[in-house]
Amino acid sequence: MKESWRWYGPLDRISLGEIAQTGASGIVTALHEIPYGEVWPRQAIAERKAAIAAAGFDWVVVESLPIHERIKRGEGDLTDLFANYRQSMANLAAEGIHTICYNFMPLLDWTRTDLAAPVGRGGTCLRFSAPKMAALELFLVGRDQARDDYPSEVVAAAERWFQASSDDDRGLLMRSVMAGLPGAYERYDATGLKAALKLYDGMDRAALRGHYKRFLDEIMPAAEDLGMRFCVHPDDPPRDILGLPRIVSDADDIGWILNAADSPANGLTLCAGSLGANPKNDVPAIARRFAGKIRFAHLRNVRKEADGSFEEAAHLDGDTDMVDLVAALLQEEARRREAGEDDWDIPFRPDHGHELLDDAARNTHPGYPLVGRLRGLAELRGVIAGLSYAGRHQAGQAQGSDAGIGVVVA
Template identity: 85%
Template sequence: MKESWRWYGPLDKISLGEIAQTGANGIVTALHEVPYGEVWSRETIAARKAEIEAAGFDWVVVESLPIHERIKRGEGDLSALFANYRQSMANLAAEGIHTICYNFMPLLDWTRTDLAAPVDRGGSCLRFSAPRMAALEIFMLGRDAARRDYLPEVVAQAESWFQASSDDERAGLMHAVMAGLPGAYDRYDADGLRTALKLYEGIDRAVLRSHFKRFLEEVIPTAEELGMRFCVHPDDPPRDILGLPRIVSNADDIAWILGAVDSSANGLTLCAGSLGANPKNNVPAIARRFADRIHFAHLRNVRKDADGSFEEAAHLSGDTDMVDLVAALLEEEGRRRDAGRADCEIPFRPDHGHELLDDASRNTHPGYPLIGRMRGLAELRGVIAGLSYGRHQHQQR
């Protein structure tokens, strides 16, 4: 497995020189400064790639080449947006970058309600509180229909929190929910979010699926021609929020997507944390079921509560059996190696991480501290080494 690290380019508070000290050798990044829908020029891609290579890394995965919201909504004449997207793909391929991670989450990316929840023995983590999210939906945005999306006791807790909260606390909640948006893109206040949500009125699960299928039909043939691999990222959290349908949340969803355009170029980013936040998901089993279509992996762990809340756990101590999951990925690498595939190695990155020691003082992107992720990478490296040694010993017998 190829050790990689997410880097936000010039927007990142962590330098490539510091990343080199973690031991990772692949970079996962994007041109976050380019507005959605515009072409990534070959010159800009080449400049970013040269910067990465000069620091001793390979640019192994694009995360993400964003999909314009109009494509997700199926709004108007989309021919120019699809043409721009395909041109960006061609420019990336021309520079030798062939793996693209993307998501089809409407409006918001990953969503949390707390960016610095305390953890045992010090440090902090990202947390999704069902009561706080319900407070935002029902009482701050006035979405009374959201009551049926939460347990009754969660709604009661949400009302109590809302009644007791200050304007600053409510603003902090909105800021946390907006923090999942990457780069320098628009954030919303309550009024702005209400306005943005109106654009999705009438778009249910079936409609969003039809728009996703059209996207795949527009780009996967080009990916095949260019020798590229697309890998969809699961929803985070894997549940409907804000009245918006989420359609990449479980094994059935993944099966539908991979079958919508049945091609090896149409693959999966195996995100252990996103899938692991759904108590019905067995993440190692999902990995084994779709192993041949996994082009990239995000390895992190979560700890779930019965009310639908969850928080980021240390990489080896959450609800997902991380050792079994890594074993599943190594098994797939072995199959690819035995088949003579040149792309047998699966790139992965330690996803998210606790803020530890002086991480909080660096003001990095939420969830992407230096020390916390380096701890995660070190733990995962140990798991991989131990499993690989065991496989080697077994083969020698």
């Protein structure tokens, strides 16, 4: 597996020189400064790639080439937007960059209500509080229909939180929810968010799927011609919020997407944290079911609560069996190698991370601290090394060899 690191380019407070010290060899990034819907110029791509190469890295995944909201809404004449998207793809391919992670979440990207929730032994983490999200929907945005979207006990807790909250608390909640839009220029206050939601009036799951199918029809043929690999990122959180449908939340959704465009270019970003926040998802089982379509992996963990809340756990803690998940990815890599596939090496990155030690002083993008992700990468590196050793040892035993005798990682 190819160790990678998300870097926000000139916007990032962590330098490529510091990332080099983590041991990662791949960079995952995008041209975040370019507004959605505009063409990524080849020259700008080449300059970013050159800066990455000069620091000793490969640009292994684009995360992401954003999809304009009008495409998600199916609004108006989309000819120019699709043409711009395909041109950006062609410019990336011309510079030797062929893997694109993207999402199809309407309006908001990943969503959290708390960006600095305390962790038991020190540090902070990202958290999604169902009562706080319900409070935002009901009392800040004024979406009364949200009463039907949450259990009654969550609505009651939302009312209690709102009554006890100050204007500063409410402003912080809104800013936290908006923080998951790293490349967008728009940040909404409550009035702006309510207005933006009106553009999605009447949008249901079937309609959003229809718009997604059109995107795949427009983009996948070009992706095939360019030798590109697209990998959709699951919804985060994997549930409807603000009355907006989410359609990449479980195994059934993933199956629909991969069947909607039967193309080698149509693949999956296996995000353990996003999928893991859905109580019905068995993440290692999903990885094994769709193994042949996984082009990129986000490895992180979450700890769920009965009311629908969850928070980021340490990478080897939480509800997902990370060792089993990594084993599934290594098994798929072995299959690809044996089959002679060129792209057998699955890039992964330690996704999110606790703010530890002096991370808070850096004021990095929420969820993307240096020390916390370095801890996660080190833990994952150990799991990969242990499983790889165990595999070699077992293979040696099967061949009657005494090579590799030692401690076997179960």
